[in-house]
Amino acid sequence: MIQCKNITIGFGEETILENLSLTIPEGEITIIVGRSGCGKSVLMKTIEGLYMPREGSVYIDGADLTRLNRRKLLETRSNMAMLFQGSALLDSFNVYQNVALPLREHTTLSDAEIRAQVKEKLQLVGLDDVLEKLPSQLSGGMQKRVALARAIIRQPKYLIYDEPTTGLDPVMSDEIVDLILKLQQSNRLTSIIITHDFACIQRIQGRIVMLSDKQIIFDGPYQNFISATDPRIRKFNRH
Ligand SMILES: Nc1ncnc2c1ncn2[C@@H]1O[C@H](COP(=O)(O)OP(=O)(O)OP(=O)(O)O)[C@@H](O)[C@H]1O
Ligand SMILES: [Mg+2]
Numbered sequence: 708m709i710q711c712k713n714i715t716i717g718f719g720e721e722t723i724l725e726n727l728s729l730t731i732p733e734g735e736i737t738i739i740v741g742r743s744g745c746g747k748s749v750l751m752k753t754i755e756g757l758y759m760p761r762e763g764s765v766y767i768d769g770a771d772l773t774r775l776n777r778r779k780l781l782e783t784r785s786n787m788a789m790l791f792q793g794s795a796l797l798d799s800f801n802v803y804q805n806v807a808l809p810l811r812e813h814t815t816l817s818d819a820e821i822r823a824q825v826k827e828k829l830q831l832v833g834l835d836d837v838l839e840k841l842p843s844q845l846s847g848g849m850q851k852r853v854a855l856a857r858a859i860i861r862q863p864k865y866l867i868y869d870e871p872t873t874g875l876d877p878v879m880s881d882e883i884v885d886l887i888l889k890l891q892q893s894n895r896l897t898s899i900i901i902t903h904d905f906a907c908i909q910r911i912q913g914r915i916v917m918l919s920d921k922q923i924i925f926d927g928p929y930q931n932f933i934s935a936t937d938p939r940i941r942k943f944n945r946h
Pocket of ligand 2: 747748749
């Protein structure tokens, strides 16, 4: 479980999020929405331990991130994976090398073991026939799937998706959402999805958390979100 307790995050004079509390229970999908610049990525980076809150605490499975030493922090972070907005694949590495990278960097597994795991994950995302291709030779949707295989290669407990469907056509976007749901069911992942994409929100119908004005202004199920009367939510809903 992830718990943010009364966190305030800022840079210099600027406060981005103020006295915010949020609990993310295990095994569920939480969707984070809000206008560009409202602090969604900042919140996620704080949960990952990349930014330290000015005030308050972030607990990951009971451990306070703000009080962990470096070794413990790295250990806690190894339970978390992130699917970056731009996929962030290494251009000069082929698909196999990209997906294998976290295992090469963080484990002492043999080549044969790594190969087996990479193949298994690529199969899971429906891409086990493009091992030798470079990212530039793949479509945007395929790149996302490779990035997803890489994100889950170390079997994380928490997976954060930053705009997983943005920039994809509706068919590819649907495929990615299907995959997110499939991973959710088969691996019992705790998923956090940052998105602007209403089609994605509509299909997942998870719990929605909306940020605005440095706070959480909505936290609840999809059905309540679409019928909310707060003008800031209605403005968002119209899209
Ligand atoms: N490292 C940083 N140093 C200073 N300011 C930052 C830093 N990271 C983010 N900010 C500021 O924090 C605010 C929130 O940024 P953030 O990236 O979280 O927005 P966002 O909600 O993810 O937006 P988008 O939907 O466009 O990705 C912005 O005003 C941004 O300029
Ligand atoms: Mg962002």
